[in-house]
Amino acid sequence: MKEIFRSSKFDGKLILKPSAKVNEAGDEVYGSLENGLWWRSMQNQLPEDATIAPVLLYSDETLAYGFGSTTFYPLYMSIGNLPKDIRRKEEGYTLIAYLPILKGKKKQKRRWAKKNLKGQILHHALSIILRSLIEPAKT
Numbered sequence: 087m088k089e090i091f092r093s094s095k096f097d098g099k100l101i102l103k104p105s106a107k108v109n110e111a112g113d114e115v116y117g118s119l120e121n122g123l124w125w126r127s128m129q130n131q132l133p134e135d136a137t138i139a140p141v142l143l144y145s146d147e148t149l150a151y152g153f154g155s156t157t158f159y160p161l162y163m164s165i166g167n168l169p170k171d172i173r174r175k176e177e178g179y180t181l182i183a184y185l186p187i188l189k190g191k192k193k194q195k196r197r198w199a200k201k202n203l204k205g206q207i208l209h210h211a212l213s214i215i216l217r218s219l220i221e222p223a224k225t
Contacts, residue, residue: 087139087219090165095177100167102137104129119166140166141219142173145185159185161215183215 090096104125107115116122119140128138144162164179172178186207 087141087163087165087222089180090168091139096168096172099169099172101169102167104138118170125166137167141216142166142179144179157187159187161185183211186211 091100101120104120104122106126107117107121109115114121119125125138125140132138142164144164145159148158148160150156150158160181161183162179163182164173166173168178187204
């Protein structure tokens with residue numbers, strides 16, 4: 087997150103305050119994070135010089151053929167303070183980890199147990215990966 091906030095390539099592009107958008111009829115339009123009621127509500131609870139920094143996580147299965155057709159699950163992070171058009175480009179997100187995914191035999195009798203274990207492993211891994219965000223989130 088610090089990399090993004092400190093990067094000169096995002097100078098003048100970071101969204102630091104929420105804004106309301108209205109259409110021609112005067113109705114509010116919610117097309118981006120900064121236009122939402124949640125951001126405005128949270129921002130009103132902060133000191134004047136502080137801002138919300140929404141953490142956005144992305145992951146998708148990726149095949150790596152150089153490793154014998156191995157499947158990876160990279161975890162990328164971005165922040166909601168970047169406009170959508172930048173967040174969606176490679177410069178708008180950072181690889182922060184590879185997620186462990188439990189594989190098993192396809193015809194396993196206790197699918198619910200495997201599914202539960204997979205969820206526990208994933209949540210434990212995420213708690214370790216995101217641990218460094220807990221203290222800054224409190225301030």
